[in-house]
Amino acid sequence: MNFPNSGTRLPQSPRPSKQPRSSQPFLAPLPPLADILERAHVVSLPMAVKFRGLRHREVVLIDGPAGWGEFAPFADYTARETAPWLRSGVEAAYQGFPSPNRDYIEVNATVPAVEPAQVPEVLSRMPGARCVKVKVAEPGKDFRDALADDIARVSAVREELSGIPGTRIRVDANGAWTVEQAVEAVSALAPLDYVEQPCATPEELAEVRTQLMRRGIFVRVAADESIRRVEDPYRVADLQAADVAVVKVAPLGGVRRVLQLSADLRARHMDVTIASALDSVVGINAGLAAVASLPKLNDDEDIDVAPAPAGLATGSLFLEDVAAPRSLVDGMLATAPVAPDADRLAALAADGATRDWWLDRLRAAYAQMEAHRARENGESWAPR
Numbered sequence: 347m348n349f350p351n352s353g354t355r356l357p358q359s360p361r362p363s364k365q366p367r368s369s370q371p372f373l374a375p376l377p378p379l380a381d382i383l384e385r386a387h388v389v390s391l392p393m394a395v396k397f398r399g400l401r402h403r404e405v406v407l408i409d410g411p412a413g414w415g416e417f418a419p420f421a422d423y424t425a426r427e428t429a430p431w432l433r434s435g436v437e438a439a440y441q442g443f444p445s446p447n448r449d450y451i452e453v454n455a456t457v458p459a460v461e462p463a464q465v466p467e468v469l470s471r472m473p474g475a476r477c478v479k480v481k482v483a484e485p486g487k488d489f490r491d492a493l494a495d496d497i498a499r500v501s502a503v504r505e506e507l508s509g510i511p512g513t514r515i516r517v518d519a520n521g522a523w524t525v526e527q528a529v530e531a532v533s534a535l536a537p538l539d540y541v542e543q544p545c546a547t548p549e550e551l552a553e554v555r556t557q558l559m560r561r562g563i564f565v566r567v568a569a570d571e572s573i574r575r576v577e578d579p580y581r582v583a584d585l586q587a588a589d590v591a592v593v594k595v596a597p598l599g600g601v602r603r604v605l606q607l608s609a610d611l612r613a614r615h616m617d618v619t620i621a622s623a624l625d626s627v628v629g630i631n632a633g634l635a636a637v638a639s640l641p642k643l644n645d646d647e648d649i650d651v652a653p654a655p656a657g658l659a660t661g662s663l664f665l666e667d668v669a670a671p672r673s674l675v676d677g678m679l680a681t682a683p684v685a686p687d688a689d690r691l692a693a694l695a696a697d698g699a700t701r702d703w704w705l706d707r708l709r710a711a712y713a714q715m716e717a718h719r720a721r722e723n724g725e726s727w728a729p730r
């Protein structure tokens with residue numbers, strides 16, 4: 347198997363004068379709000395572990411003419427920021443996904459900030475995963491103590507993967523380090539596929555990238571938290587702040603928008619990892635559809651270069667979901683969409699007050715979409 351960019355760093359192109367931002371005609375006209383509301387199911391899914399302080403993840407599922415869509419922006423998103431989430435859900439429900447280029451895609455396993463002794467057990471739940479993302483820089487700890495733990499955890503992962511060909515380790519610091527700490531930590535943890543969001547800001551990411559390059563440490567930098575809005579990836583690219591963009595379908599406004607963005611970023615020598623934003627099985631459908639539809643790339647020997655392993659194996663974060671979890675086979679997930687089970691939808695239905703709150707949020711997102719559409723003459727409706 348041939349992996350693109352592993353341990354190599356492609357030069358980035360000089361910043362173009364204008365950001366490539368082709369707008370894709372989408373759903374003219376928008377489906378009526380009343381129709382979306384009529385098709386909406388609000389469910390509350392119990393989480394296996396607390397995530398973003400949540401014990402339950404609430405999502406709106408839309409049973410549309412083309413399939414199921416999801417609308418589930420986190421509570422701290424403004425109405426304006428929730429519009430792309432609805433755009434994504436409406437795309438899945440009313441337009442469906444583009445035709446796939448692959449039936450299975452590789453995903454990464456995730457190792458949270460556990461003790462090294464727990465690593466084998468954590469990895470045993472992700473059979474066949476050859477790419478492992480390890481959480482590092484645990485919050486609330488002294489830098490040096492945390493780094494010692496990180497080194498031990500990453501070594502335990504490396505040991506578990508030893509002997510398996512084509513394995514890769516990524517680390518995710520969730521923006522916790524300063525530039526100096528990031529350079530020190532990455533030097534100690536290398537070799538790595540990439541370091542995800544080592545520092546908080548795109549400017550710091552750019553500095554880490556430059557310093558690593560100067561020292562001859564060939565570890566790529568990935569931006570995750572720095573990419574929340576459609577504009578952000580272009581800013582990260584403009585600053586040459588990252589080699590990889592971690593992109594999530596819902597906050598960026600749907601599968602087609604992510605495919606366009608991926609093409610734009612690849613044209614600027616950035617790689618793309620598609621990940622989930624704590625989505626139910628329905629939301630994961632969209633992430634899988636995006637990876638499945640990435641164009642086929644061939645290397646010098648004309649071998650199809652698989653997309654970067656996706657961060658979509660997050661189903662195990664839920665105790666219960668609206669359909670049976672997708673099974674991971676040899677580190678791969680099937681890309682065909684999964685529909686919710688009627689029984690599970692009924693059993694996991696949210697209470698009346700929760701349902702009302704979410705439908706109000708959906709109305710507010712719809713209003714934002716309409717307003718944006720009016721401003722842009724119907725060309726595109728991602729918020730600015």
Ligand SMILES: [Mg+2]
Binds near residue numbers: 518520542543570571
């Ligand atoms: Mg991350």
